């Protein structure tokens with residue numbers, strides 16, 4: 001057994017965002033590689049008419065837990081759900097639960113966030129920045145805390161071209177923004193959001209930049225590390241290859257291309273497609289937790305969890321791989337034969353949108369209406385266009401991330417690959 005998995009045995013861990021894409025992989029890996037972990041507390045909110053208990057029961061049925069279910073059939077007994085809402089004062093955790101966390105938790109992984117690019121600024125601030133502030137406040141009172149790991153994004157500082165593993169000055173003073181959104185009318189906040197964002201492309205990256213700064217300012221004596229993954233994609237190996245459960249980042253675009261719906265996309269062939277498989281990002285996160293707790297670095301360490309500097313892969317190559325994969329492995333019930341092209345020209349893209357997206361969608365919806373069924377293709381196309389408009393910023397540019405801390409961490413591991421510890 002490696003030092004990393006040995007470290008977590010006997011420890012009590014707290015995870016936020018455990019019901020999300022990365023959170024599920026984190027919970028699974030932790031329970032599978034460190035079966036003697038004492039307890040894994042997860043902060044969960046009731047949602048969509050489901051209680052916290054129902055949500056956790058449904059989550060544990062998810063395929064991603066099949067392997068740990070086989071290895072350790074009682075793994076669910078280690079999971080201790082806590083009712084919480086990160087946007088509420090004191091995270092809406094009951095006094096009894098809070099006391100339990102304060103006495104028991106050894107390591108915190110903070111994954112919860114809104115990752116929507118179009119999130120209203122007020123909500124993105126309340127969750128990504130104030131939520132982080134509240135969690136830090138709780139963590140500072142924890143009596144046995146050894147490490148606090150915050151998941152940020154490699155794009156938090158996307159207004160820079162070269163991104164070091166340091167915390168940059170924030171786009172604004174977080175406290176001033178908290179005060180502003182406190183008293184300003186929601187519609188006025190919406191109106192001034194572009195001005196506040198400045199060079200930042202969306203409220204997601206903006207609030208992630210703010211939360212990094214806030215952590216640096218308010219960390220006190222905590223042992224903290226920040227992980228900045230780039231575009232997190234499907235798993236490479238663990239718990240099995242190819243697992244993903246959302247349409248974020250590139251996955252929605254790939255599926256739309258595979259279904260033959262997406263025919264044109266704005267991207268720069270020569271720009272780096274900085275993707276990282278979710279299991280690699282989670283392995284780094286767990287290893288960083290171990291390193292932070294055991295080696296207690298003097299300063300807060302930032303890990304750029306990126307691939308472009310080590311093994312660059314370009315959007316042009318990505319497009320070819322995606323198309324050839326779908327040609328070899330066609331998806332069920334495709335709308336048309338997959339045939340997507342990339343262009344960096346706005347006009348050419350608009351032309352193909354009209355000819356290859358809108359015209360077939362109108363004809364298809366007409367056919368649906370005539371046969372007494374509900375039209376749906378134009379709705380899908382409009383959603384796709386909205387998503388492509390928001391993602392374009394990332395598919396047309398390259399960034400250089402330094403990854404010295406990631407390399408340093410890798411040098412401490414048993415193997416030079418990212419295989420299970």
Ligand SMILES: CCCCCCCCCCCCCCCCCC(=O)SCCNC(=O)CCNC(=O)[C@H](O)C(C)(C)COP(=O)(O)OP(=O)(O)OC[C@H]1O[C@@H](n2cnc3c(N)ncnc32)[C@H](O)[C@@H]1OP(=O)(O)O
Nearest residue numbers: 115116117118153247248249252257319340387391394395
């Ligand atoms: C030839 C190949 C070409 C290759 C080149 C491609 C280039 C692409 C470049 C991509 C770069 C990505 C960079 C990302 C960088 C940031 C990474 C991070 O830090 S952090 C993480 C990054 N964060 C992000 O990536 C967030 C980005 N996404 C967003 O912000 C929002 O999704 C939105 C604003 C784009 C759309 O909002 P809205 O219109 O409100 O729509 P909702 O989302 O609410 O979904 C509604 C429903 O539709 C469903 N569905 C969705 N897609 C598909 C699909 N393809 N099919 C079927 N269904 C789909 C969806 O499941 C849902 O179903 P249900 O639950 O209702 O049942």
Ligand SMILES: NC(=O)C1=CN([C@@H]2O[C@H](COP(=O)(O)OP(=O)(O)OC[C@H]3O[C@@H](n4cnc5c(N)ncnc54)[C@H](OP(=O)(O)O)[C@@H]3O)[C@@H](O)[C@H]2O)C=CC1
Nearest residue numbers: 017018019020021022085086111112113152153229231232
């Ligand atoms: N996916 C990616 O490409 C990348 C992600 N990241 C970062 O990784 C982290 C995880 O992302 P990912 O797993 O993709 O995101 P998901 O959207 O899949 O998960 C978000 C998690 O946050 C929880 N959450 C949201 N709002 C609240 C709230 N008000 N109170 C409590 N919990 C809440 C969600 O819970 P619920 O189920 O209740 O909604 C969910 O568990 C984020 O910090 C993100 O910024 C960084 C780089 C890339």
